[in-house]
Amino acid sequence: MLNLIKKEIALCMHPTAFIFLFLAVLVFVPNYPYEVIFFFSCLSVFFCCMMTRENGDIAFSCALPVKKEHIPLAKMLVVFGLQGIILLLVGIIGAVKGAVLPAEQYVNQAGISANLALVGNGAVLLGVFNLIFFPRYFKSPDKIGVPFVIGAVAVFLLIGIFIVLRWATPLYSVTLNGLNSVNTGAKAAALIIGVVIYIILSAISCKLSMRHFQRYDA
Amino acid sequence: MxxxxxxxxxxxxxxxxxxxxxxxxxxxxxxxxxxxxxxxxxxxxxxxxxxxxxxxxxxxxxxxxxxxxxxxxxxxxxxxxxxxxxxxxxxxxxxxxxxxxxxxxxxxxxxxxxxxxxxxxxxxxxxxxxxxxxxxxxxxxxxxxxxxxxxxxxxxxxxxxxxxxxxxxxxxxxxxxxxxxxxxxxxxxxxxxxxxxxxxxxxGKILVACPLKELLDKYKLAHFSSLADATASKAIGVKAVKEGYEGLLPRDTQISTNVAVTDTTIDHIIVHLERANEEERYAEFN
The missing domain is CATH 3.40.50.300 (P-loop containing nucleotide triphosphate hydrolases)
Structure with a gap:
């Protein structure tokens, strides 16, 4: 598995997979729907899948001495790693923003503030994307467009829901909004719930993808 | 093994x-x-x-x-x-x-x-x-x-x-x-x-799986002057060539003196067996 992961990183990663990680600094942009940052992570997955197809990587990998079902698993583990990094970066840079900017500039008019609850929201978004995209993609890795469009539409719908919640519910507009130092327990709980949802959805996605890929003809 | x-x-x-x-x-x-x-x-x-x-x-x-x-x-x-x-x-x-x-x-x-x-x-x-x-x-x-x-x-x-x-x-x-x-x-x-x-x-089906020598020894290539001769000899996969007709015959087949016989190559065997196959399928279809 480790060798497959190394091969993925060496031969299948599109530069955007790493470049888009830096978009975590968008949390410094005032009045911006920060959940969109996580969509860029989804977009980099799309580019990596394109690269996989153009390189004939699936056929190459299937001929290697590995179990066939480990091929999708390795690809997904690399993506999960990148998603973990973007979640971490958004959390850290959001905290830095809270520490260096005045409290009034921390308020976000376009959505929730860049705090722990945002990271929880991001985890849910990425988990939903993983569940929708990967099982469809691994049914036929030559066809990337339709699974990505379905995944992207779901992600943007969810972003819309989070923005509506920010304005329509006291939980999101007050309790989970603002600096991490305020209502820290609630924000930490939102983060943990988001991460748990991410883990569950991603695990289901792995299982389904591995099952679908067994039937794929390289 | x-x-x-x-x-x-x-x-x-x-x-x-x-x-x-x-x-x-x-x-x-x-x-x-x-x-x-x-x-x-x-x-x-x-x-x-x-x-x-x-x-x-x-x-x-x-x-x-x-x-x-x-x-x-x-x-x-x-x-x-x-x-x-x-x-x-x-x-x-x-x-x-x-x-x-x-x-x-x-x-x-x-x-x-x-x-x-x-x-x-x-x-x-x-x-x-x-x-x-x-x-x-x-x-x-x-x-x-x-x-x-x-x-x-x-x-x-x-x-x-x-x-x-x-x-x-x-x-x-x-x-x-x-x-x-x-x-x-x-x-x-x-x-x-x-x-x-x-x-x-x-x-999609295996027609032959054997040693090469055995395959080459199995057939000989017969050259006929007319299609009637080829049909009479029950040649396999008969096809027209520049000078008459060609078909495969099992090695042990008795042949008349007016039929020229040479050794086969893999190409000959493929061409004539495929032709025989096609004829068989055509006959089944009709």
């Missing part, structure tokens, strides 16, 4: 069926997989390597590929038509990603092969000619001590000198290292030169 045993390999596509393909490659033998375009050669090889989902059993040196996929694939060196992967990457980058999968990887042997094949690791795959791509794929396959080489039309796109060189390498591997080989090809002159056995596939 057989290096490769294929039993009942079946794959059903909407317009093509690989139908219970069974054959074996004895240890230390070179087996040629032949058949016309679309006959099922590549599907058979992909099925053996589990690149596609198939029914049936595949065993390499007695080990089932489904039960011991990782171990079995370490014993196999696979060479597709050419190296069609990662066109933008250098050979060095690909080798670095590829070699850790094989505990038996021999870097010294790999470097020796690169020199022998005149390949530079600094080059990108897209910069290689078709022949060079085959050689690179061969260098990767040979450097991990594969016991069984499976090659899908490795000599297609190679010039005659490179093909000769390729055949020499394969013969050397079999003689010195006891490697077993299964390779599909259209170029039957390569088979005549190096293969021990022939597996002939047509319309």
């Amino acid at each position: 057989n290096a490769l045993e294929v039993k009942g390999l079946t794959k059903v596509y909407p317009e093509f069926t690989l139908d219970k393909v069974s054959f074996c490659v004895p240890k230390g033998h070179i087996s040629g997989l032949i058949g016309r375009n679309g006959a099922g050669k590549s599907t058979t090889i992909k099925g053996i390597l589990r690149l596609i989902a198939t029914e049936g059993d595949v065993a390499v040196f007695g080990r089932d590929i489904i039960k011991d996929e990782r171990v079995v694939k370490q014993m196999i060196g696979y060479v597709g038509g050419g190296f069609r992967y990662y066109p933008m990457n250098t050979l060095a980058a690909i080798r670095k990603a590829y070699s850790p999968f094989y505990p038996t990887w021999n870097q010294g042997k790999y470097e020796k092969l690169l020199v022998q094949f005149d390949l530079s690791e600094r080059k990108k795959v897209k910069e290689l000619s078709e022949g060079m791509k085959v050689k690179f794929a061969l260098a990767l396959a040979l450097s991990h001590g594969a016991k069984l080489l499976i090659m899908d039309e490795p000599t297609s796109g190679l010039d005659p000198l490179s093909r000769e060189e390729f055949c020499d390498i394969i013969l050397q591997l079999v003689r010195e290292e006891g490697v077993s080989v299964l390779f599909s090809t259209h170029i039957t002159s390569d088979l005549m030169r190096i293969s021990d056995d022939i597996v002939y596939i047509s319309q």
